[in-house]
Amino acid sequence: MTGRERTSPVASERRIVVLGATGSIGTQTLDVVERYPQLGRVHGLAVGGSRPQLVAEQVARHRPDHLAVAQEQDIDAVERAVAEALPDGPRPRIDGGAAAVEALAGSLGPEDAVVNGITGSVGLRPTLAALASGARLALANKESLIVGGELVTRAAAPGQLLPVDSEHTAIAQALAGVRPDQVGRLVVTASGGPFRGRTRDQLREVDPAQALAHPTWAMGRVITTNSATLVNKALEVIEACWLFDMPEDRVDVVVHPQSIVHSMVTLVDGSTIAQASPPDMRHAIGWALAHPEKLPGLAAALDFRAPQQWTFEPVDEDTFGAIRLARAAHRQGQGAMAAYNAANEEAVAAFLDGRLPFLDILEVIRAAVEDPERPRVGVEQGVVGVLEVEERARTAAREDIARRTGAREAR
The missing domain is CATH 3.40.50.720 (NAD(P)-binding Rossmann-like Domain)
Known part of the structure; x- marks a missing residue:
């Protein structure tokens, strides 16, 4: 923010x-x-x-x-x-x-x-x-x-x-009254999506219906697929960098399957501030529209009288490499994240249409980010330059998807 x-x-x-x-x-x-x-x-x-x-x-x-x-x-x-x-x-x-x-x-x-x-x-x-x-x-x-x-x-x-966004709204609330020099790290939580705990081999044959079966959130088709690949969490890491003026190596991700703790801020003194609520996007919407006021009864609160358990675990970045790739693209700059996003949108559309295997989504993104012919763009080129990079990445991604489809059909 x-x-x-x-x-x-x-x-x-x-x-x-x-x-x-x-x-x-x-x-x-x-x-x-x-x-x-x-x-x-x-x-x-x-x-x-x-x-x-x-x-x-x-x-x-x-x-x-x-x-x-x-x-x-x-x-x-x-x-x-x-x-x-x-x-x-x-x-x-x-x-x-x-x-x-x-x-x-x-x-x-x-x-x-x-x-x-x-x-x-x-x-x-x-x-x-x-x-x-x-x-x-x-x-x-x-x-x-x-x-x-x-x-x-x-x-x-x-x-x-x-x-x-539940994660960034949580961070913003945790940062209330905290000076920038007091912030150690931001911790973005992830549900892990529908495929948490699976290996790459187990992901080779998953279909759109399985990817769209999110365990805790009801969202649109694209963002739900992005959650299954963890691309959504990768984008949220970079979003946090921009919103809170934070380098990507100080934005962590942790898997929290219950989706109750939406994100945390660890301070330089070793304490951590967390924001927790049931998974309901009305919290974030109401916070953004009413801020700095609070809307009484906006959504359900947690009932701490009932037994409950919250768990946290590291992300399996060998199986789900989207976050690691996004960090590298953000460090590279020059429109690399624009290429990342454009290629992902094309790859997700192809996956949902049955034209691209699930695991190939990240490979299409990787090829677009690492494309040696990808135009480099700085802020001085403005929105036109950024969107030109996007269009080039979309074209390259479509060609890549077509090649992959043709290669599978030829087998």
């Missing part, structure tokens, strides 16, 4: 824009805002068009002024669904395309808030637009920091950027 926290009060006149409104974070955000009207009113929603009925339900329930549909070809279906849900109006203004999402993200002011729940690096431009507007940014789109970390942190005013 950049700088010191702002203390602007939560006020009902505040406008809220939710990007990725039909996804897991988006739907839970709307639930929180509905339950706590003092957070503000829903001003705009950015949505995918594949679920027009859900969009129409959200519009009818929350009555936003603006609606941005990510894919222009989906506008007609969304407009019809909204018209059926609100036959007598008034209806929101509806625009389509990536530019419309970016414009909506940047349409507010310093007293307002944007929740970026978009999945993937497509969320980077809306993140920068929201920061440029001066609005509070509750950021669930970790790819913004993975792909454009320095661009994002430079654009953020002190306290403007607040993470919507």
Whole structure:
């Protein structure tokens, strides 16, 4: 989290824009805002068009002024669904395309808030637009920091950027009142995903249904697959580096299967501060929107009267090498993490489509990061340069996936 926290009060006149409104974070955000009207009113929603009925339900329930549909070809279906849900109006203004999402993200002011729940690096431009507007940014789109970390942190005013992630929200809360020179290490916890304890040989034949069966969290398909590979935890390590201005060798990962302790901070005096709560993303969403206030009854608390056991164990980085590779890419810089993320998105899509074996996801990422022809980019090239690296990595990853598919079919 950049700088010191702002203390602007939560006020009902505040406008809220939710990007990725039909996804897991988006739907839970709307639930929180509905339950706590003092957070503000829903001003705009950015949505995918594949679920027009859900969009129409959200519009009818929350009555936003603006609606941005990510894919222009989906506008007609969304407009019809909204018209059926609100036959007598008034209806929101509806625009389509990536530019419309970016414009909506940047349409507010310093007293307002944007929740970026978009999945993937497509969320980077809306993140920068929201920061440029001066609005509070509750950021669930970790790819913004993975792909454009320095661009994002430079654009953020002190306290403007607040993470919507159980791990980083936990760290931020643990750091409250702690000076930077008092911090020894950050400890990010991982559930271990559905394949904790398995060997590489046992992972060779796993399928998407198995990868999507997360033991503790209900999430979207991409992030759940990322949890199975531990790519999600690798991205969270790098996200923590940017959010808390911490070198990667001072950000540890520990497997905690119960998903109760969401992360910890070890101080230079040897003490450790941990944040614990049941696994419920409404904690993180409500924290980011209400900060520095607390929302009474936001989600269930732990019942320490009941017997329970919390366990911690090291990550098997020989079987799950995503974290080690991300650390190396972050140290390398020059767009290596942008290549990492782009290749992962392509590889996950291929795995979920049945075109790529599970273990090959990391190999596709590794090839993109280590590609000798990968363009090198610095912050001076801006968002255009970063996205050019991404596009090159996507192309290389698609070619790599096609080669691997062809080689398997030829056997």
